[in-house]
Amino acid sequence: MTRVYNFSAGPATLPEPVLLQAQAELLDWKGLGASIVEISHRSAEFIEVAAAAEADLRTLLGVPHDHAVLFLSGGATTQQALLALNFAAPGQAVDYVVTGHWGKTAIRQAAPYVDVHVAADTESTGFRSIPPRAGWKLSPGAAYVHITANETIHGVEYAETPDVAGLPLFADFSSSIAARPLDISKYGVIYAGAQKNLGPVGVAVVIIRRDLLERSGQPRADIFDYRSHAARDSMLNTPPTWNWYLAGLVFKWMLAEGGVEEFGRRNATKTRMVYAAIDGSDGFYRNHVELAARSRMNIPFFLKDEDMTARFVAESRAGGLLGLKGHKAVGGIRASLYNAMPVHGAQALVDFMADFQQRNG
């Protein structure tokens, strides 16, 4: 078996030691004679796995005590609807800053329930920047301000946490959670589908400042109520146990590797290498995002000659570099450099880029 370098945007590459452990344990959980996939979420065995995953994630991210951590089924999109249902009154104003595809998706999920105000939007300039904070039009009395910390498709990322004048800041961190140190106390809600930086698809992590759970929100089913999930330790219904377990293995792996400080360094190294390859290609490769807003996780780029894109994808794949085709919404190439992508994977990519340019430049 030869494992390739997998640059997929999500579901994405997982650490090989995690997959090996999951493989070894798949039929027999610590001598129980059954798989972790096969036992009750209310068994002592699974409750221990679940609690360890939460404790490890709290350590990894430095989650403050006054924030709850939930592990829920459904991805980030589901949370985008639940944010409005749980934290805003019917028709209340909410502010969204739109810096790419996922900010628009977030608005679409909230719109049936609240009065969405777009505080800032960079679509007219092609989603290439973070709009300066001074220009944001925040609404007095808004229930929250929503940002997309990293836009997976457009490759645009906030360098710093914006100051939102005391309003609760809600952020989609699906593609950049745990990528570097972050002061979570500045956020009201952080949510992330796990399938990029935290592990497998099929489970979402939601980190909520507990005082927000006292908001009455709007009429909703119990299963859509974050308070109910928090009161039952994310076991209001049967949770996606295997996915939760696998995420827990990824947390342990990240802690053992040195935590978010170490991954922040590795990610900076990987990103610097790939952007340098693009910027030093004399225009053969191009990335359109403003320097200060460039993503440290997802790097979309384009070939000077667009007709070469399909060949770049096919040849890179043949060379052991998987998942480099850009999202259909923007085309081109996209390299996702999540925590589980090693530095030598980024090196293999830039080597291929140089070789491809030499043969085709």
Added chain:
Amino acid sequence: MTRVYNFSAGPATLPEPVLLQAQAELLDWKGLGASIVEISHRSAEFIEVAAAAEADLRTLLGVPHDHAVLFLSGGATTQQALLALNFAAPGQAVDYVVTGHWGKTAIRQAAPYVDVHVAADTESTGFRSIPPRAGWKLSPGAAYVHITANETIHGVEYAETPDVAGLPLFADFSSSIAARPLDISKYGVIYAGAQKNLGPVGVAVVIIRRDLLERSGQPRADIFDYRSHAARDSMLNTPPTWNWYLAGLVFKWMLAEGGVEEFGRRNATKTRMVYAAIDGSDGFYRNHVELAARSRMNIPFFLKDEDMTARFVAESRAGGLLGLKGHKAVGGIRASLYNAMPVHGAQALVDFMADFQQRNG
């Protein structure tokens, strides 16, 4: 490694050949050099897996062409809220027949959105029967009639599909789907969390008569809209790919074993053995459900001397029979006999029951 007989109610036992295949493929999907967990849901590889799973489930269950099949994240409880949102107008009457815990849960999820009428309810007699159809009070103009085909906790199951006078019949089949042949054309919606009879936790199957998708329902986020999921082949957002894949392996296994006819025979055999052991125990073991309503999947029973329950659970576990502790809502013992439980597993249980009685009777 010794695998035990696992009687858990869900998450539940999986076929060993399925786990072995998943284990073998976990790090390298058919020579791709990456796991099926690590690749895009929009990749050709995963789309093939997803399409095969749907085709196999259609074959297995005999799903009519005019029913859509969705694979969604979240379990049955989420669907219970979505049914009301998608298929009833705000405040419209809906009819629920309550035969146990899960029927009550279904009502709780729908209640914020619709005018819930309880057409029949057996709680006052301890959830031991299916209420005779003649006594159901259906509402003229109800959006649908909801039943729980099998109550996993109370062990109460419909022997036949009830006639609901032309109203759309919606049914929670979480714990009895694919357990025996069923005429799906009689149902408007069938839904099931996969973690009992269909495979792993973390994915739900929803089978919807397509004309119902034309109902406007009520204001809701895109992610809560079955039409949106159907239009995108259950890939409106990132689906729980590994869970979907594993369910697909279970479908192939069920087809190879002979399909629902064969499992209907095996399940009848297993159930007959365990009920015979209870009924022939001279009152040492007792099941309270009326004969005609006894579940063929989940058998709750009680020891004459309730103080022996904990010992029964501990000794059976030590003897390689896992997950026999009853649900906390009813206590006692519960044996779940899903498709993946072999007949010799049921035999091991009745052997243990006889031995335990002999030693303690």
